[in-house]
Amino acid sequence: MTEFWLISAPGEKTCQQTWDIMMAATTRTNNLSTNHKFNIPDLKVGTLDVLVGLSDELAKLDSFVESVVKKVAQYMADVLEDSRDKVQENLLANGVDLVTYITRFQWDMAKYPIKQSLKNIAEIISKQVTQIDNDLKTRASAYNNLKGNLQNLERKNAGSLLTRSLADIVKKEDFVLDSEYLITLLVVVPKIAYNDWHKTYETLAEMVVPRSSHLLFEDNDSGLFSVTLFMKAIDDFKHKARENKFTVRDFRYNEEEMKADKDEMTRLSTDKKKQFGPLVRWLKVNFSEAFITWIHIKALRVFVESVLRYGLPVNFQAMLLQPSKKTVKKLREVLNDLYKHLDSSAAAIIDSAMDIPGLNLSQQEYYPYVYYKIDCNLLDFKV
Numbered sequence: 001m002t003e004f005w006l007i008s009a010p011g012e013k014t015c016q017q018t019w020d021i022m023m024a025a026t027t028r029t030n031n032l033s034t035n036h037k038f039n040i041p042d043l044k045v046g047t048l049d050v051l052v053g054l055s056d057e058l059a060k061l062d063s064f065v066e067s068v069v070k071k072v073a074q075y076m077a078d079v080l081e082d083s084r085d086k087v088q089e090n091l092l093a094n095g096v097d098l099v100t101y102i103t104r105f106q107w108d109m110a111k112y113p114i115k116q117s118l119k120n121i122a123e124i125i126s127k128q129v130t131q132i133d134n135d136l137k138t139r140a141s142a143y144n145n146l147k148g149n150l151q152n153l154e155r156k157n158a159g160s161l162l163t164r165s166l167a168d169i170v171k172k173e174d175f176v177l178d179s180e181y182l183i184t185l186l187v188v189v190p191k192i193a194y195n196d197w198h199k200t201y202e203t204l205a206e207m208v209v210p211r212s213s214h215l216l217f218e219d220n221d222s223g224l225f226s227v228t229l230f231m232k233a234i235d236d237f238k239h240k241a242r243e244n245k246f247t248v249r250d251f252r253y254n255e256e257e258m259k260a261d262k263d264e265m266t267r268l269s270t271d272k273k274k275q276f277g278p279l280v281r282w283l284k285v286n287f288s289e290a291f292i293t294w295i296h297i298k299a300l301r302v303f304v305e306s307v308l309r310y311g312l313p314v315n316f317q318a319m320l321l322q323p324s325k326k327t328v329k330k331l332r333e334v335l336n337d338l339y340k341h342l343d344s345s346a347a348a349i350i351d352s353a354m355d356i357p358g359l360n361l362s363q364q365e366y367y368p369y370v371y372y373k374i375d376c377n378l379l380d381f382k383v
Contacts, residue, residue: 006374068133187201
């Protein structure tokens with residue numbers, strides 16, 4: 001499972017004792033989870049009022065940053081297109097896989113100095129991730145436009161003979177050009193009607209040049225035939241062709257236009273290749289940044305919630321548990337038994353359904369211990 005439970009419980013005589021008790025309950029006999037200590041430094045506590053307000057702000061910030069992390073990850077998958085199996089190896093935090101980063105989490109003192117107030121740290125994170133979100137929108141929009149224009153051109157060069165571009169199929173010698181009286185038309189004929197075409201095309205209108213039809217190209221269903229006739233017979237020929245289920249394509253041989261289309265396709269394809277490398281690099285760097293800030297927010301939330309619940313002086317142990325699918329229910333029961341004594345004062349508050357912002361009691365996932373979930377599966381598809 002890529003799911004982790006970040007929990008905290010108050011220190012017994014020592015925080016080590018809290019850790020040992022939890023380890024004994026979850027691993028010694030029943031191996032319910034893989035556990036790691038989660039190191040949170042001595043942050044500045046501030047006043048209770050500030051902590052209560054900050055608890056709400058951090059909950060919103062947590063949701064926002066998680067959404068940005070997922071957006072960057074999903075866009076990485078979109079950009080890598082055919083290499084989706086390589087997505088996971090590009091989704092790293094500080095150069096290591098996400099599970100390793102979380103289980104060995106160390107607070108980044110340089111980016112988030114602990115002498116700053118909790119509110120300031122939250123603001124630094126908020127600005128940083130908002131910038132990533134804005135940059136992603138700009139870069140994604142530019143790349144998507146380029147990709148969309150290229151796909152439209154590629155679509156024109158694929159598909160049925162009834163609709164696709166014919167520029168890369170026909171050659172100059174297939175046409176009568178620069179004639180005052182004659183014109184070459186291109187006609188799509190279903191394969192099952194080839195015989196009918198050969199028998200009838202010379203008689204579909206007056207002034208069709210005998211034996212002027214040639215098969216230029218075939219797809220699964222149809223063939224593209226050329227036919228030469230006098231210009232004044234065009235309308236009559238088109239009308240009769242339609243009656244016989246032959247489709248005259250509206251096409252005039254124009255080398256300049258065809259060259260312009262090919263040049264545009266080459267340009268877009270080159271631009272896409274040029275942008276691809278720098279974009280993937282940007283996504284890797286900023287995914288790492290966003291993910292790291294997300295885990296710092298989790299650390300902040302555990303700190304704030306633990307102080308609000310367990311009081312001062314600061315004395316709690318943060319722990320990271322990784323359950324397996326089979327053990328989730330049992331682990332929850334063991335933790336509830338282990339920590340239910342912490343909830344005696346909160347039980348009455350929950351019963352009265354009061355909404356105390358700092359304690360997040362209105363949320364469904366309320367447990368006698370501080371609890372936040374971290375899910376490392378950030379993509380809509382299974383890699």
